[in-house]
Each structure stands twice: as C-alpha cells, then as structure tokens.
Amino acid sequence: DIVLTQSPATLSVTPGESVSLSCRASQGISTSIHWYQQKSNESPRLLIKYASQSISGIPSRFSGSGSGTDFTLSINRVESEDFSVYYCQQSYSLPLTFGSGTKLEIK
C-alpha cells in the first residue's frame, strides 16, 4: 500500500497568515493526489484534485502543487473558517489511502 505522510501534524497560525501543508508519498504517484478539509464532526470536503486542479465552489485562497512524491496544499491568508483538519489522498494504486492529517489550529 502507498503510505502518505503529512507534516506537520499540527500547525498553529494566526488568521491572515499564509501556510503550506506537506504530503509525501512512499513512492512516486505522478499527480494522483487529492486534498480534503474536515471540520469537527463533519464529513470531509474536496478542496483540490490531481495535485493542483481547483474545485468549483472552493475559495481561491486554496491551491495545490507538486508531483512525484512531494505535494503541498497552500492556504493564502488563513481565515477563521479554515481551522480544521486537512487530509491528502492518493489514487495512484489500490487500495486508496489517506494521510494522517494536518490539524490547522488558531495560535
């Protein structure tokens, strides 16, 4: 199975700061990575597909980059509603797997 390692586990920031969240795959997966946001007691929400492709209805402050083994989710000027957990997911090979998540919290 492909292992996705997310870092950091927790990121403490002040609203208005810009942040980058990392997801590293255990083998090359091209751009087969997708990002989700999960707020407490809610279902995950798709933010970015195929490493960098935007999703309709998602604010433009969310962007993604990377290919191969290293991927980044960037949030430009974090807003209060962005404090939640972020997961990456790979679709390069079955079984589909997720990273362990990065919790974005208010400093």
Added chain:
Amino acid sequence: EVQLQQSGAELVKPGASVKLSCKTSGYTFSNYYMSWLKQMPGQNIEWIGNIYGGNGGTGYNQKFKGKATLTVDKSSSTAYMDLSSLTSEDSAVYFCAREDNSGDYFDYWGQGVMVTVSS
C-alpha cells in the same frame, strides 16, 4: 442537488452484525461507484471498498475482506454495507462517498454514521 443520506447511529454487541445504508438523490445512481470509508475517533480515514451502482460490481481493500459486504438497490438508489463479527476495533464513523467518474476522488459524502460496539 446531489445528496447522500446515511442511516442513524448504531449500538451493537460484540459478535453481532450491522447493516448501514446510504440513500442517494440528485444524480443517476447507476452511473457511479460508491465507496465506503472508516474513520476511528481522532484517526485517519481508511478506504473499505467500492461498488458500482449499475451492476453491483465490487472492489475491496484487502484489510476489510470478510468484514464488510457491499450491496446496492438500484430501485431505491441506495447503497448498503454489512459489517460482520463486530469487535471494539469496528467502533468508528463510517462514511459513504460518491466517486467521481474517474474513480480517483470523492466528490460527495454522506454525513457519516457512528457505530459503537459494546456489550
């Protein structure tokens, strides 16, 4: 509007089975795969497997073979997951999620259902 409505929370005894449902609306059920996923409290998300709404064809994560059985009822646009021989390790929130047409990511999710295994 695409909607996935899951059944309510379950409290089940160890060794028992439970059947979860995911009733869909707002799209053509038979044209998409539905996946089921598990999330233990404070933990990672695990993919259990998927099922095609058109013909009921399934694919499972090896880890969940023998534990989960996926079925569909096309007439009611509903997907089901049976979980058998439940233990405390099966206590978790279970989500259904629609796969996009490529089968690569999940574009719509159910609200999740909490299954608690306890005597």
